[in-house]
Amino acid sequence: MFRFCSRLLIVFLLLGLSGCLLFKPSPGKMTRKALTAHKQYDAIIVPGIQFVEPAWDRVLQLRLIWAKHLYDRGLTKYIITSGAAVYTPYVESQIMAEYLVAMGVPRDRIITEERAEHSTENLWYGYKLAKKRGFTAIAVCTDPFQAKALWRFAKVRTHKEVKFLPAIFDTLRTLPHDTPVVNYAPLKVKDFVPITLKYSRFQRLKGTAGRNIDYKAE
Secondary structure, three states, X not given: OHHHHHHHHHHHHHOOOOOHHHXXXXXXXXXXXXXXXXXXXXXXXXXXXXXXXXXXXXXXXXXXXXXXXXXXXXXXXXXXXXXXXXXXXXXXXXXXXXXXXXXXOOHHHEEEEOOOOOHHHHXXXXXXXXXXXXXXXXEEOOOHHHHHHHXXXXXXXXXXXXXXXXXXXXXXXXOOOOOOOOOOXXXXXXXXXXXXXXXXXXXXXXXXXXXXXXXXXX
16 A cells, blocks of 8 residues: 555656645546536546556555446446556556456457557547547546646646546545456566666656657557
8 A cells, every 4th residue: 555655646746736736626527527518428448557466555446346337327338457577567457357257248349459558648548548448538537646746747648638527525435345356367467577677767757647648559
């Protein structure tokens, strides 16, 4: 948990969020704005987080339960899971897809994006994949902390086209939290090298701020 909070703090600092912006906009305001823009989204993007055996952690659980809730309510047609094998030898998007299937989401309604190594890349590559599929109504589904960290990045890079549907904790508490059984062994990447060994700290910080993306090429 300490490591997760430290990573979030770095994201806030690198994206240039001032102290007051840490609390603006609120998750409720993000959700109201998103649902005003579209009654149903073509796709929601779920950013990945490292998978550590033998089961999901609380952050991954939160994001996936909320994504399924949005799908069950008919607020999205597809779910895009985003994330490469970053800190552990499991492709985050594939792990999330398997959990969602085990939770009852049809496999043909899940799309995996397997390039992203940072949260900004989750948003960007997920957004570009959605656009290539012809989707126009696109939102990010994540925890409210990450949503606030990505909000300014989205305003600049996607021209406000991407909306946010962050988890609402009061609603989340009412949803089932059973841990589904997932056969994750076949999803393990061979000859895996963690991001901490592939890139320097400076390169990783640039990635956190979205500065490793070639936007013109994309």
